[in-house]
Amino acid sequence: MTVNELIKKSEDYLKESNIINYLADVKILIAFFMKISLAKLYAVQNERIKFNLDEYWQKLTEYQNGKPIQHITNRQSFYGYDFYVDNNVLIPRYETEELVDNIIFLIDNILTAENKPLTLIDVGTGSGAIAISLGLENPQLKIYASDISQLALNVAKRNIKQLKCRNVQLLKGDMLEPFIKNKIKTDFLVCNPPYIPKNQEISYRVKNYEPHVALFGDDDGLYFYRQIFKNWHKVVNKNGFLCFEHGYDQKKALEKLVKEYFPDQKYFFRKDINKKWRMLFVNIL
Ligand SMILES: C[S@@+](CC[C@H](N)C(=O)[O-])C[C@H]1O[C@@H](n2cnc3c(N)ncnc32)[C@H](O)[C@@H]1O
Incomplete structure (x- = not known):
């Protein structure tokens, strides 16, 4: 699966939830897993995902259940x-x-x-x-x-x-x-x-x-x-x-x-x- 495909799949997964910022937060989470900056994510859209997807979906589910993205990444700009x-x-x-x-x-x-x-x-x-x-x-x-x-x-x-x-x-x-x-x-x-x-x-x-x-x-x-x-x-x-x-x-x-x-x-x-x-x-x- 490519970065772009994962973004799309994650957005579909969260579409029904009432989370306002989910489009931006999905990208923050993927960049976090890839250990790159958000700005750099756009440059690697077509690359294949190499990180553990089970772990990723677990974190995305925690996010869907209410955990702030900042508590998952331990980071806020x-x-x-x-x-x-x-x-x-x-x-x-x-x-x-x-x-x-x-x-x-x-x-x-x-x-x-x-x-x-x-x-x-x-x-x-x-x-x-x-x-x-x-x-x-x-x-x-x-x-x-x-x-x-x-x-x-x-x-x-x-x-x-x-x-x-x-x-x-x-x-x-x-x-x-x-x-x-x-x-x-x-x-x-x-x-x-x-x-x-x-x-x-x-x-x-x-x-x-x-x-x-x-x-x-x-x-x-x-x-x-x-x-x-x-x-x-x-x-x-x-x-x-x-x-x-x-x-x-x-x-x-x-x-x-x-x-x-x-x-x-x-x-x-x-x-x-x-x-x-x-x-x-x-x-x-
Ligand atoms: C709204 S937060 C602001 C945190 C940070 N200054 C910011 O702007 O992101 C309020 C802070 O006041 C602290 N606080 C609460 N009661 C306090 C008190 N009686 N004396 C000193 N700090 C207190 C809380 O622990 C919390 O860190």
Whole structure:
């Protein structure tokens, strides 16, 4: 059987399932089995399959039953870098790449104008996707990344090593507590917290395979924002920024909180590429 024939056969196998991305994921899985990049798969379409097909169909069935493709390949691309992922961390999302992009814009255009070395903290780092991408893009930044989950920190540590990132230091603890305890002051506080309301229906794939500690933010999903809004002044420098990702329907509720907790600061929200409000930035004056 050729690569092309296997793609077609796999697509037919998954056609009836309700999986949105299956066309792309089939190719990711075949490239994974062939130990080549997805881009290279197109060049070998007519080659014969040499890997064990029984194993392949077993993995495809696991995928059909709900396992995310990233948990089968233990890989997710984020901001152009290949991250190791498993079921101890949130699979980094494309929306979050936009948060990273906006932070790079702020670093390049606003704070570096002052020409001083900058510090950034990433609260709830998970796989380390945000902290490590920013660290690799800005080697001059001093970055601290925290998580309450030791299992998540183990994954972040593995990614720091795998991606040869030299400017991210990991800390374990609850929200801002490790930074306060270590008297760390920062120019950027970045956080993509768990923000799904406790009782919200979510897809089977997410609910059963991604860690709940990375997903839920209490009744209204805003618990972790409140925690940071109450304590930011203990860690963020003057002229610094707080940068958050949030749920596509949380802007209104968050704006109410921002007005309450930051009456004297400048803030703005940004949409993602799908035109959904997704990011909040607060500038400490
Ligand atoms: C939505 S995930 C984001 C992961 C990663 N930053 C990303 O964007 O892909 C939230 C992360 O916050 C961590 N977390 C949950 N509760 C926490 C707490 N109280 N203190 C610190 N981190 C926490 C979770 O373990 C998880 O890794």
